[in-house]
Amino acid sequence: MSATVVSDAHATAAPTSDATRSEWWRTAVIYQIYPRSFADASGDGIGDLAGITARLDSLAALGVDAIWLSPFYTSPQKDAGYDVADFTDVDPLFGTIEDFDAMTARAHELGLRVIVDIVPNHTSDAHAWFQAARASAPGSLERDRYVFRDGRGAGGDEPPNNWQSIFGGPAWTRLTEPDGTPGQWYLHLFDTSQPDLNWANDEVLVEFDRVLRFWLDRGVDGFRVDVAHGLIKAEGLPDFIAEDDGDSMGGGAGPIPPWWAQDGVHAIWRRWRRVVDAYPGERILAAEAWVSPLSLMARWVRPDEMHQAFNFSYLSTDWHAADLRAVIDESIAEFGAVGAPSTWVLSNHDVVRHASRMALSAENPQGHGIGPRSAGLPDPVVGLQRGRAATLLMLALPGSAYIYQGEELGLPEAIHIPDEARQDPTWHRTEGERYGRDGCRVPLPWEADAPAHGFSPTGHTWLPQPEEWARFARDAQEGVATSTLTMYSEALRLRRGHGLAAAELTWLETPEGVLGLRVGDITVLANVDGADFPLPSGEVIVASAPVTDSIPADTCVWMVL
């Protein structure tokens, strides 16, 4: 990314006209691929682009509309690829740019749109810009692309302020200057290897326009924008006294830290919106902005900003009927107020998989993860039962839904990963106090009886797969009426067939603990935490668990009455 010259040769085709606009993203089901763990064609134990291409037909068969790929760019992999050293190339671990083109072509052939991750808050410390900043003097143009400051106290030995990294430990690291003396400090909200960029510097803005166009020119249908609430920090970088350190991603209650949700970020998204709108085919921007309440998050999806924002308030809501109803209403109202669709999401590569999370019996702040020594570990049977019910409720809701790879198999969080196999920087930076996110990132099982359950031809996997995952393998679930995979594909087929994503939602009178919704022409009954609810007469078209006369707790059914 050293070149900052912007080519004008982009987007020659006319943008989509109003008459041909489908607004596909308002109702889309988007499947998140975590490339390291999806499918490994090379056999090195790390998933790759060729592996994805070879397995895309199974996603088309599942019935999703689009895929979103977590980063596959050149990277030292200190944060599983969210530490990017070159934003416009593919890391050899994942293949080549030709492999990317082949994957995109195959996806498009199958009718799947392709969304890629973009990581604008920081680069890797291996990025050419950071290398140049290191080698340059304080106050130089090279340093101004990042957030360098002198330290406080005698000799500048103290960090410039008290900010803590999301992964634990201070958010500042001191450089040793080229002449060997202790030097300035640089800001990294995440790992030390992820220096934050200075978005007040025009060169950064211009460079990211180039990065966007690079991928748009290759045919991507949009971007998932990493840490879209970061980028701009409060003027003067003031100290912050957190009420608790529980909510490491900043989505919780309490004051907003000076590194999140600053007004200045919105001008960046307006600029990016103009870049994507210049291309034909309704390319989209989706914000990862862990902010709450939803009225604040909705600012990311005002008409001239992004198209979607991940609904983390929904993801963070516990399995309680009243809370779920409240967050659903709030989501539809707040996103609706700015003309955006609501989105729905239960799992991703940063949170405990929902087939486990829903059954945790102890507080587990986002990002902390679970492992063998965690309190309140989930009962796997209850977890899967709830996880399936939660999915069925989610897929009936109007708007766009995200699915994280493996949830369609009912995968639980992998809890018993040996300490020495853990790779998340959270685990290392907190010296094992937080397990971090490895448990939701374990390579997928495709075939029950193959090496690495079909993930890799050699049997290698970068994180160990639990033995019992053979029973979750895709081939063990295909064509099995009661399997989680069948439930997902049935729900997706019915969601599309009944036009649920574009329908109105109305609530039905139901007893406490039970949610009753009318969405389009179907009735959804979700017994979350209520007493057994008599099954009304009518046809059950899909159910999260077998139902006969009544719907027990932790069960959701869709009916035509």
Ligand code: GLC
């Ligand atoms: C986002 C990503 C997460 C990553 C972080 C830093 O939250 O989802 O995986 O560690 O940003 O880039």
